Amino acid sequence: MLARAYCAGLDGVDGYLITVEADVRRGLPGLTVVGRASGAVGEARERVRNALAHCGHEVRPRKQVVNLAPADRRKDSPGIDLSMAVALLACHEIVPHEALESLMLWGELGLDGVLRPAVGTLIVADCARRAGFRTIAVPRASADEAALCPDLRVLAVDDLPSLVAHLRGEEPIAPHQRAEPTDDVALDGPDMADVQSQAAGRLAVEVMAAGGHNLLLHGPPGVGKTMLARRAAGLLPSLQGDEALEVTKLHSLCGRRPPRSLWRRPPVRMPHHTVSSAGLLGGGSPARPGEVSLAHGGLLFLDELPEFARACTEGMREPLEDGEVSIVRANYALRFPARFQLMAAMNPCPCGYLGHPERQCTCSAASVQRYQARLSGPLLDRIDLVVPMRPPASMGEVPQECSADIRARIEVARARQRERLGATGFRNNAQIPTDGGAMESLCPIDDAGRSLLVQLATARQLSPRARDRMRRVAMTLVDLHRSGDSVNASIGSREVAIAGSLRRLPDLQPGT
Numbered sequence: 456m457l458a459r460a461y462c463a464g465l466d467g468v469d470g471y472l473i474t475v476e477a478d479v480r481r482g483l484p485g486l487t488v489v490g491r492a493s494g495a496v497g498e499a500r501e502r503v504r505n506a507l508a509h510c511g512h513e514v515r516p517r518k519q520v521v522n523l524a525p526a527d528r529r530k531d532s533p534g535i536d537l538s539m540a541v542a543l544l545a546c547h548e549i550v551p552h553e554a555l556e557s558l559m560l561w562g563e564l565g566l567d568g569v570l571r572p573a574v575g576t577l578i579v580a581d582c583a584r585r586a587g588f589r590t591i592a593v594p595r596a597s598a599d600e601a602a603l604c605p606d607l608r609v610l611a612v613d614d615l616p617s618l619v620a621h622l623r624g625e626e627p628i629a630p631h632q633r634a635e636p637t638d639d640v641a642l643d644g645p646d647m648a649d650v651q652s653q654a655a656g657r658l659a660v661e662v663m664a665a666g667g668h669n670l671l672l673h674g675p676p677g678v679g680k681t682m683l684a685r686r687a688a689g690l691l692p693s694l695q696g697d698e699a700l701e702v703t704k705l706h707s708l709c710g711r712r713p714p715r716s717l718w719r720r721p722p723v724r725m726p727h728h729t730v731s732s733a734g735l736l737g738g739g740s741p742a743r744p745g746e747v748s749l750a751h752g753g754l755l756f757l758d759e760l761p762e763f764a765r766a767c768t769e770g771m772r773e774p775l776e777d778g779e780v781s782i783v784r785a786n787y788a789l790r791f792p793a794r795f796q797l798m799a800a801m802n803p804c805p806c807g808y809l810g811h812p813e814r815q816c817t818c819s820a821a822s823v824q825r826y827q828a829r830l831s832g833p834l835l836d837r838i839d840l841v842v843p844m845r846p847p848a849s850m851g852e853v854p855q856e857c858s859a860d861i862r863a864r865i866e867v868a869r870a871r872q873r874e875r876l877g878a879t880g881f882r883n884n885a886q887i888p889t890d891g892g893a894m895e896s897l898c899p900i901d902d903a904g905r906s907l908l909v910q911l912a913t914a915r916q917l918s919p920r921a922r923d924r925m926r927r928v929a930m931t932l933v934d935l936h937r938s939g940d941s942v943n944a945s946i947g948s949r950e951v952a953i954a955g956s957l958r959r960l961p962d963l964q965p966g967t
């Protein structure tokens with residue numbers, strides 16, 4: 456007698472439907488699993504066999520076969536356990552077949568039939584919803600996470616016997632009610648009001664947050680680069696609908712703490728420069744997302760950028776360009792989303808004091824060149840804002856604008872971008888491609904602005920791509936600082952001049 460149950464496999468942050476077919480017939484008692492199951496699922500055989508013995512009913516010794524379809528995709532999560540056990544119980548006619556028709560099953564079984572959480576619950580729940588399932592049964596500890604998915608009935612299950620009783624109609628489990636959301640996190644981080652006399656740095660983080668741009672701050676130690684970075688996160692607008700679900704799915708996969716509410720605040724990641732390329736970009740076995748993916752929808756701050764291994768900085772070119780990373784293995788490839796904003800900081804030279812008004816730089820010209828050459832042109836080319844920070848002239852305390860006021864301006868600028876970009880699929884100015892005709896229609900510029908842009912590009916020998924980056928930044932400045940109904944306002948020479956001042960590479964030679 457053949458029975459079917461359903462669960463899902465994980466492919467990056469996407470799930471795909473797995474049909475579990477079970478068959479039981481006379482023969483040598485045992486359990487065989489086929490369908491490209493990896494080692495972890497092979498062990499499921501033992502867990503399922505033992506759990507069946509504790510299901511609360513007598514299971515007669517038979518030859519049992521489980522097939523996991525589709526056979527061409529690998530399955531490596533213990534979350535498949537529950538669906539295998541239930542499919543077998545249907546074969547043994549302990550649970551009715553029709554009870555499994557619109558039911559997704561997800562959870563790892565203990566030897567005694569207790570159900571344990573498996574990572575990726577939210578991804579599986581989202582897959583169930585997309586595939587048209589109405590109900591998902593998960594371990595109780597994962598129920599809040601599964602319930603983040605709209606339009607899905609969630610059954611919180613303690614162990615196999617209680618699920619069997621539910622499916623037999625003996626003791627129905629009531630649908631799980633999620634403890635009410637604390638979706639919105641209070642913004643209580645450090646405030647921009649603390650940052651004294653760093654006008655260029657302050658403007659740079661505001662423009663970065665408003666237009667979705669990448670930012671590199673350079674300057675001697677102690678001028679407040681890290682201080683600004685810590686405050687930049689609080690300026691980013693909250694995540695919207697699908698974006699919030701996608702970010703939460705990623706964090707569900709990392710499994711450190713199952714998410715109980717949707718991520719509304721953009722994540723912030725600050726890996727140390729000793730991070731491995733697998734840690735930064737993703738990898739390991741089974742493959743896990745790296746810092747670039749954990750920063751998806753938020754901010755990745757890399758302090759001391761030239762100190763990162765070359766494999767790390769070069770590997771970031773793919774996610775910076777495509778918004779995702781691929782992890783290629785001998786027999787499969789995985790993709791994780793990685794659309795983050797890069798914020799980086801660096802000293803101008805190894806000792807840190809190149810160009811300092813009072814301290815002397817002790818580095819040789821060759822060592823300065825080697826240090827700065829660690830950042831490749833293609834990487835720098837993907838950073839719109841490159842801003843020098845200098846030691847403050849006076850230490851007097853002047854009241855500075857607070858984060859809440861700056862954030863209000865940023866929200867207005869983002870709303871203008873959404874309106875202008877409309878159905879193009881781009882979420883902010885930084886996503887407008889620098890090649891093709893999009894620039895002309897989406898970043899309109901007046902004659903004075905255009906001639907200044909050409910002038911600047913010629914004087915600095917900018918590539919067409921770098922020139923277009925400057926134009927996108929100028930567009931963000933328009934969105935931020937033009938008042939009134941200026942959705943269709945175009946870039947003028949003033950914005951071009953400011954955008955020019957927000958892209959200054961570090962000086963190459965000592966003493967220049």
Ligand SMILES: [Zn+2]
Nearest residue numbers: 804806816818
């Ligand atoms: Zn130096």
